[in-house]
Amino acid sequence: MSREQVRIAVVGAGIGGLTVAAALARSGLRCDVFEQARLFGEVGAGVQLAPNAARLLHRLGIGERFRQVAVRPRAIEMRRWDDNSVLRTIPLVPECEQLFGAPYYTVLRADLHRSLLERLPVGMVHLGLHCTEVIERAGEVALRFADGSSATADVVIGADGIHSRVRELLVRDEPRYSGQSIYRAVVPADQLAFLGTEPKVVLWLGPGRHCVCYPVAGGQQISLAATVPDPQWGAESWSAQGRALDLAEAYRGWHPEVRAVTSAPDTLGRWALHDRERLRRWSTNRITLVGDAAHPMLPFLAQGANQAIEDAVALAACLRDVRRGEASQIAVALARYEQAREPRTTEVQRMSRANTTALHLPDGVEQCRRDDALAAQTMLADQEWIYGYDAEAAVVA
Numbered sequence: 001m002s003r004e005q006v007r008i009a010v011v012g013a014g015i016g017g018l019t020v021a022a023a024l025a026r027s028g029l030r031c032d033v034f035e036q037a038r039l040f041g042e043v044g045a046g047v048q049l050a051p052n053a054a055r056l057l058h059r060l061g062i063g064e065r066f067r068q069v070a071v072r073p074r075a076i077e078m079r080r081w082d083d084n085s086v087l088r089t090i091p092l093v094p095e096c097e098q099l100f101g102a103p104y105y106t107v108l109r110a111d112l113h114r115s116l117l118e119r120l121p122v123g124m125v126h127l128g129l130h131c132t133e134v135i136e137r138a139g140e141v142a143l144r145f146a147d148g149s150s151a152t153a154d155v156v157i158g159a160d161g162i163h164s165r166v167r168e169l170l171v172r173d174e175p176r177y178s179g180q181s182i183y184r185a186v187v188p189a190d191q192l193a194f195l196g197t198e199p200k201v202v203l204w205l206g207p208g209r210h211c212v213c214y215p216v217a218g219g220q221q222i223s224l225a226a227t228v229p230d231p232q233w234g235a236e237s238w239s240a241q242g243r244a245l246d247l248a249e250a251y252r253g254w255h256p257e258v259r260a261v262t263s264a265p266d267t268l269g270r271w272a273l274h275d276r277e278r279l280r281r282w283s284t285n286r287i288t289l290v291g292d293a294a295h296p297m298l299p300f301l302a303q304g305a306n307q308a309i310e311d312a313v314a315l316a317a318c319l320r321d322v323r324r325g326e327a328s329q330i331a332v333a334l335a336r337y338e339q340a341r342e343p344r345t346t347e348v349q350r351m352s353r354a355n356t357t358a359l360h361l362p363d364g365v366e367q368c369r370r371d372d373a374l375a376a377q378t379m380l381a382d383q384e385w386i387y388g389y390d391a392e393a394a395v396v397a
Helices: 015-026 051-059 063-069 095-100 109-117 189-195 244-250 256-262 304-319 327-358 365-376 380-387 391-396
Strands: 008-011 031-034 046-049 075-080 086-091 105-108 131-136 141-145 150-153 155-158 176-188 201-206 209-216 221-229 239-242 268-275 287-289
Touching: 008 015, 008 141, 008 150, 015 031, 015 051, 015 109, 015 304, 031 150, 046 051, 046 109, 046 209, 046 304, 051 063, 051 095, 051 304, 051 380, 051 391, 063 105, 063 109, 086 365, 086 380, 095 380, 105 109, 105 209, 105 221, 131 155, 141 155, 176 189, 176 327, 189 209, 189 221, 189 256, 209 256, 221 244, 221 256, 239 244, 244 256, 268 327, 287 327, 304 327, 304 391, 327 391
Parallel strands: 008 031, 008 155, 075 201, 155 287
Antiparallel strands: 046 105, 075 086, 131 141, 141 150, 176 221, 176 268, 201 209, 209 221, 239 268
8 A cells, every 4th residue: 555645635725725735734745725816816804813723823833924914902892883882891912822822813814825825835836727626536536627727636625715616516505695795994004093002803883783993914004894784785796896985874873983994995895795504514535625615604703714724724633644545544534624623613603693693783672681791701711612722632632
């Protein structure tokens, strides 16, 4: 039986795909990453990285890079929509590192992406290759691309997002529109000086929508995300340019600070927010999924990228000792990965969906109960189940 290194192909070079590649490289395994885009863009504004992801990224060697480009917010503040009163404050510095051994970061998605790319050997990522077909055979998996080229591998990892072509091999389902769209933008920090010099994540909760902002790019910029309900818009467009007038109208009557935040950007992107139903099986003997390809979730728990990073590092740990020709070991490794990840990602996905309602309650009895519950949750230790989790240790154990 051959002891050659297993051939691994990753479809998709987003955060999940690049984290898989970096984690495999750390384990001494090479992979080829196939990405349909011809160039990497500056899409996506900011991302919040909780300790459950930050500790894994540190192991991949990007802690030093994050000192330059990321921000460690001192707290998360949840505020009321009309009078700006603080409903809950979650301290992050130094509590996150004291309790969980890793910080909480806010970072531009593009900076995170570049930080991961810098960890990869030259030639590992192949751009301009749109995967159109995945064919699993007894001894390998074949990939076919839109330009007529092809590749084969012993293991294929689908990291190709909510529109995953790899996922189609396992199930034919459709994305579910949440009824919410989201505007995203990045603006210079000096335009929003009223937010203060102390870095923090601020969320304003109100009827039908919420707005969140936090510093990125070493504190030089502010990332903004503001949701807007729209039962029809998601059927028309997944992403588009947003109109500043539409966003301003959506937050008319909110506190002046919120209106100042939402009127600050010159350029806005607008995304329709989708997820999918739970996928009970996301692996075969040679194929598996990570991130949004496996469990796309709404951004209402700020855990989408974090769970993709957890998936990626856990999967790399499961594949660490597999060698080419050992088909049964590949199947066992993928099954172990899925069994470790599916219950956790299902719960995070469920909570993210539930927050579509919880974060957007109209003023009234239910909203008052929610606010009282938020005020009572003052301990960061309450987040142990999510922030304290070590996805790599879970599969190694």
